Amino acid sequence: MSVPLDPGAGLPERGLRFARGRAVGWFHRRWEIHERGQDLVPADGPVILASNHIGWLDGPLLVATAPRPPHAMVKEEEFAGRAGRLLRLVAQIKVARDRTDTGALRLAVRSLAAGQCVLVFPEGRRGDGEHTEFKGGVTYLALVTGAPVVPVAVFGTRQPGEGPSARPAPRTRLDIVYGEPIHLPMQAWPRDRGMLEDAGDTIHDHLRAHVSRAKDALQRDLPGPLPTGSPDV
Secondary structure (H helix, E strand, C coil): CCCCCCHHHCCCCHHHHHHHHHHHHHHHHHCEEEEECHHHCCCCCCEEEEECCCCCCHHHHHHHHCCCCEEEEEEHHHCCHHHHHHHHHCCCEEECCCCCCHHHHHHHHHHHHCCCEEEECCCCCCCCCCCCCCCCHHHHHHHHHCCCEEEEEEECCCCCCCCCCCCCCCCCEEEEEECCCECCCCCCCCCCHHHHHHHHHHHHHHHHHHHHHHHHHHCCCCCCCCCCCCCCC
16 A cells, blocks of 8 residues: 555646756767666656665756656755755755754655655765665655655766766766666554664665666676765765
């Protein structure tokens, strides 16, 4: 069972759809983008895209090219100046990383309850992209809404040895691989710690296995850890 859909309560998508229509062609002209498994993303109803996170471009790339317009959970530090105005225009979700941000989670649940798509980076920050770290927000969203979690593996947005804010050179090959969704039944309150931990372990294992399969299929490696002393981003 999943959360009852309320299409009228979702996050606004007019700006997001307009921006995607303008941006997707630019992304494909600038970089050599290869996508696999787009058909594994449900065409309608709530869905959570759970991506690895290796570089600065991951979020913009997926927001522009994903099979459905995603409302990404973006760290609050990005919501400043011109970038912040754009993020608000396209209805991305501001999230604080130093605490459990209940407001951000409510917005994500609201989006999913309306049958929309939410993009999360369960590692919580840029890193090796192997899901070495795992934050529990994706687990909470899956259990509260019953939305399927589609794993996403991104390659090429950062090269070995580069820092977290590196941009790929023009015509760099970027690979995006979508995987089989994982379905967890919606769990009504109360959701105890053991339930959350078990569900989190299941999702974490699924994400790590997807990255491993994607590496094998592409015959491509991830860039490895960030250089020592890199900023926390």
